[in-house]
Amino acid sequence: MGLSPPLTSPTARSPPATGGTAAPVPDGIGFPVASGPGAVDALQIVPITDATVTVAGAVVIVALIALSAFFSSSEIAMFSLAKHRVDSMVEDGIPGSKTVSQLKNNPHRLLITILVGNNIVNIAMSSIATAIVGIYFDPGTAVLASTFGITTLVLLFGESAPKSYAVENTESWALRIARPLKYSEYVLLPLVVVFDRLTRIINRVTGGRSAIETSYITRDEIQDLIQTGEREGVIEEDEREMLDRIFRFNQTIAKEVMTPRLDMTAVPKDATIDEAIETCVQSDHERVPVYDGNLDNIIGIVTIRDLVRERNYGEGDMVLTDLVQPTLHVPESKNVDELLTEIQDNRLRMVIVIDEFGTTEGLVTLEDMVEEIVGDILEDDEEESFERINDRETLVRGEVNIDEVNEVLGLDLPEGEEFETLAGFVFNRAGRLVEEGERIAYEGITIRIEQVDNTRILKARIVQPEEPDAEADAADAGATEPDDGTPAPESASEPVE
DSSP states (O other): OOOOOOOOOHHHHSOOOOTTOOOOEEOSSSOEEOOSTTSOOGGGSOOOOHHHHHHHHHHHHHHHHHHHHHHHHHHHHHHHSOHHHHHHHHHHTOTTHHHHHHHHTSHHHHHHHHHHHHHHHHHHHHHHHHHHHHHHSOHHHHHHHHHHHHHHHIIIIIIIHHHHHHHHTHHHHHHHHHHHHHHHHHHTHHHHHHHHHHHHHHHHHHTOOSOTTSOOOOHHHHHHHHHHHHHTTSSOHHHHHHHHHHHHHTTOBHHHHSEEGGGOOOEETTSOHHHHHHHHHHHTOSEEEEEESEEEEEEEEEEHHHHHHHHHHSOSOOOGGGGOBOOOEEETTOBHHHHHHHHHHHTOSEEEEEOTTSOEEEEEEHHHHHHHHHOOOOOTTOOOSEEEOSSSEEEEETTSBHHHHHHHHTOOOOOOTTOOBHHHHHHHHHSSOOOTTOEEEETTEEEEEEEEETTEEEEEEEEOOOOHHHHHHHHHHHHOOOTTSOOOOOOOOOOOO
8 A cells, every 4th residue: 555645845846936026934834924025014113012002192292282282372463362363353354364353253162162172182191100100100109290390391391381372372372273172163063052051041040141252241340450551551641530521421411511591501592693793702612502581491402603693694574583503402300421422313412401300400511521521621711620629628510420439539428319519508508598608517528518509509618627636636635644653744725717
């Protein structure tokens, strides 16, 4: 019996190599592994070691820090840029301004996008850092090291430095990051929508505000900033006073700024043009009201310009009523902010103020409105409202508003519904008409009536009390005894006026 032929290996049965193609090489288990110049050997791949993981993680962390800086600086730049400035840049056609405008048109979504992106980046940094440090240290040490390390990096390079740069270069940086921020909004859109809904739900539960990007500054805070600016020397005293008057403007009513009825100059409707001109010249007014019968029935306003033009260039057949211009009758409780708008819309320079019964109380001119903001505009023969006599005494005109008296003199005189002026305060305290030389006392303040015209108080002298510190020092000085123990001599009492 003959022996069977020996088994041939797979390699022996494979065809010989031809040309430049390498023949398959056994892998030791019976399967061929490709080799040769054009093939990739698995053994030639960079091995995954602790060092390679550390390097790759460090590179990723650096990239994430850059993204953190991007989002942090974007928040400062976008929300520090005023809307009117953005509109101006769009009108000028500055590149990138339209994208900035689109982002700021939906500030809530913009803020959510920035917050979501920044938090994802920071959390990812912390996680990667913990995994890398965990290779070399125990878990507890790894957590502590990564926490403090990432916190330091984020504060320095992800928050402080980029935000400082964005503050100094708000406009240019906003234009530069607008387009990448827009792309980030598209990428993070699903997360932004989810967190937007969650934020609104939580705000409804907690009673918070949904518009988290809205400024929370108030009028009182702005006024505090103005006072601080004056103390620091940034704002001058007259500038501070003007700003304070602006803030009070919308809280002022027509009764507080009007020229009272007793000071009004008017002409009857049956007066001649020459008589009306003479009235304007003698009263030094450019325009005067025209009444029918009495001041409670004012039909309009006449200006000296129209009167002179008619007298010199007219045909002589017109009467005073033909030159009368209509005006408004407003209640004394009318807010002057609204009144100013109404005057501007109707192109008026003078309106009539009436009380609840329709009786004429006075008139308000455009000059009166302006004086509420810029202060008194004095004419040649007009006296100032306040005249300082010394540190404690001041002459004040009777028609000055109580609020102005308190502001200028630093007092706290009350303002009642029955009166608005210093004269009204005196009449209210006295309960009757007063005469020259009478005194009214209120919480240490003495008001002496200096000048009266019939029933009107023209001027009053306000005497403020001495400073408490000065009084205390004087009392201490009077009670001090000599150092030798002998009692101080009694001082003679002086008569008090």
